[in-house]
Every structure is written in C-alpha cells, then in structure tokens.
Amino acid sequence: MLIQNVKVIKISNRTILFLTISTSITLLYFFYLFNSCIINSFHKAFRRNLPKNIINTTISTNSDEQTQLILGSVVRILSLTDDDNRNESAFKYRLVNPQNLSVRRFPDVLIIGVKKSGTRALLEFIRLHPDVRAAGNEIHFFDRHYSFGLNWYRKKMPPTMSGQLTMEKTPSYFITSSVPGRVFKFNPKIKLLLVVRNPVTRAISDYTQAFSKKKDMKKFEELVFVNGSYEVVDTTYGAIKIGVYAKYLERWLKYFPLSQFLFISGERLISDPAAELYRVQDFLNLKRVITEKHFYFNSTKGFPCLLKSESKATPHCLGKTKGRIHPVIDDQAIERLNEFYRPFNQKFYQMTLINFGWS
Ligand SMILES: Nc1ncnc2c1ncn2[C@@H]1O[C@H](COP(=O)(O)OS(=O)(=O)O)[C@@H](OP(=O)(O)O)[C@H]1O
16 A cells, blocks of 8 residues: 555655756747847837838848948948959948938039040040939930029939949030039039040031931031031031030039040050040049940940940940941031131130140
8 A cells, every 4th residue: 555655655746856856948949039029029119210211221232232231330341343343442332321311412513525525435435433413314414404493403313322423424514505504503613524526527426416316407518508618617517516615614614624634545545544544533533443344345336335334234325325326427418527626626626725636
C-alpha cells in the first residue's frame, strides 16, 4: 500500500515538472509575440508621422540612384559613371538635413539660345552632372508665359536638393526684346549660357526644320535672297535675322556683365563635347564630373552620343529632330551669306572676346 502511494507521488511530480516546463515555454512564446507586436506598431506609427517625401525617398532606389533614411538623416547616393569609376569622385555620398529635401527652386542658370545651335545637346550633356537638375521642356516663361507669374514658373522646375543647380533652356529668350530686362528683374546674378554656331549653318538648320513640317516650302535660296539673285540678302527672313548675334547680345549686355555669360561653340559641342563641357562645369563652379568617358561617336548619326544618362542606362543619341540631313545649298549662295554675316561675326567676336572661327 505504502509502495503504491510512493509511486503515485512520483508520477504526479513528473507531471508537475512537465506542466511547468510547457507553461514556461508557452509564456515565453506569448511574451515574444506581444513584444514584436508593440515594436511593429511603434515602427508603423513613426513612419506614418514622417512627411511623405521622406518615406518616398527611403524607397526610391534604382541602379544609379539610391536614397535611404539613416538615423533620421536622408542619405542620397548618386552615381553617373561607368563601374570602373564608381570609387572615384563621381560616386557621391551626400548627407542632407530633412530641411534640404527635394523642393522646386527657381533656376540659377538659363540656356538662352541660340535656336538650332545645339541647345538641346548642351542641356542633355550638362544634366549628366549629379549637381544639376534641368527642366526637360522649353518653359518659355520670360517670353510667352510671363503673365502666369513666378509661382507657375517655379512649379515647372524639377525638384532639387540644396546645393544642386536648377536649369532651363528656352532658345527664343535670346532674340526676344523684352526678355533681358525681365530676367534681370528676376535675378540680376543669374548665369547665362549661350550656344552659338556659324550663322549660315544655323540658318540652313532652321530652314531644314521648317521644311520637315511643310514640304511645299520654297527652296532655301529663294527665301534667303530678294529677287532670285544672290545679291540682296532678305534680312526680314527669320532664319537670317537670328544669325546677327551681335545685335541681340547688345540688348543683353545692357543688363548683364560679360562675366555672367558663357559662350559655347556649337561646332565644338559636336567635335569635342567633353572639352566644351569642361568649360561649362568650370563656369558653373561644378566639379569636372562629365568627361570623355560619357560620350561615344555614333558614325551612323554623325554626332556624339551618350553612353548613359539619367533617363537611360544604355547608349543613345539625341532624338530624330536633332542632326537632320540638310539640303544641298548652292556654293555661291553660301559664299554670299558668309560675306553678309562677316562684319556681324567680327563684332560678335569683339563683344565676346572669342574668335569662333566662322568664315
Ligand atoms: N550630339 C548631338 N546630336 C545631335 N545634334 C547635335 C548634337 N550636338 C549638336 N547638335 C546640333 O544641334 C542642332 C539642333 O540645335 P538645338 O538643339 O539648339 O535646336 S532647337 O533650337 O532646340 O530646335 C542640330 O541641328 P541639325 O543638324 O540641323 O539638326 C545639330 O547640328
């Protein structure tokens, strides 16, 4: 009887031990679940209370650009060059305060012209720089949409971080008489980029563009000269007028000193884009990030093209509307136009202190 009792007691001890262990495990498990729920909800509440753009920037990642939130600071990692260049200066790490998050700012730099001289190429090339952001389209604020007001203008700009330059290009600014004064009123310290090209080639390019839209146009020679002979140049024809660069520059120089301009050779932008881009980067006090490595010559297109850009990671050229095939123009007509522009070109060289080498 006694032995039986002892057995009973032994059995119940084991049971108690088993029960204690399993209860402890269950309790530990629930304690863990409870804690992770609390941590999770804190985390969610914290994220919900952050401004939207912080959350966006934390998730915006692609191969060339990553933005992460680290200890309350936004870290933006930018890269633009080839893999072998990643450890060099072009690969940027930037710590930014929350106040410096992307906002739309007014432009610090304008590409004011000249139409058909390579303004698109310049914009696409300079915006390879991580410290430059540009509006993609021509904004036409200072000529066509001035009455829309500055708020409208600012909203057309891309978001930038503090320290990045904002830029836009509208080639008609250069020739519109009201624009220099308006730009001066807007920002007397603004930097102005002007791409210029031999005015004869520029006129042919202008004509080619118009012809591509209206096939029944007269021949170039018929539009450029009065009475069908190559004697009198029709200076009322828009494509001819624009090439008298000195006249338009005079207007701008009434407001801005020469030091606020950079004159870029349209010819050199084609033959040696990196060299022109070094000049542009120096003028804008930017680190020389855009180099020969960004370009390759596309022999089919006959122009320099980009190995990669902000929008495309594969090699590509400017669009079909850039680098059109020009019609063949009579040599004598070309010679007469060169003669017509010569004094204006000389004056332009004197004003800019640069000899562009046009004939
Ligand atoms: N890399 C590259 N690729 C293609 N085209 C190039 C390039 N660099 C300069 N150009 C020259 O740019 C000319 C067009 O000038 P714009 O961009 O100023 O034209 S526009 O005023 O914006 O319409 C364009 O004129 P056309 O050749 O008559 O089409 C080109 O000669």
